Amino acid sequence: MKERIPYVIAVVISMVLGYSSRRYADSLPAFVAEHFGDALWASMIYFGFRAIGVNKNLFWAGGISVIFCFGIEFSQLYQVDWMNEIRSTFVGALVLGSGFLTVDLIRYSVGIMIALIVDRYFIQKT
DSSP states (O other): OGGGHHHHHHHHHHHHHHHHHHHTGGGSOHHHHHHHHHHHHHHHHHHHHHHHTTTSOHHHHHHHHHHHHHHHHHHTTOOOHHHHHHHTSHHHHHHHOSSOOHHHHHHHHHHHHHHHHHIIIIITTO
């Protein structure tokens, strides 16, 4: 359990930063406001998978995170009433998003790569 604590903390930090990047978007540089929320969401997913699979390889968590994030993004191409009702809720919008954007795939990839680097050089060394 002790090995999971840094990852749970990283999940919370990613959530707070990601929410803040949306909440205070007007006060941030346009590039940060536009891109960081999605990258931080993907980082949160990575750290969540690391917390679950703490004894697994870093690249396992990276690969699973990419599959998960891309899967969520591609699911946005599926527009049916019941799914859109879920997406219209606060939690549904946070988890499932609303519309497919190709640029989100890049944002997710960058967020996961940064999280993997942070994990490798800062978390695993503790």
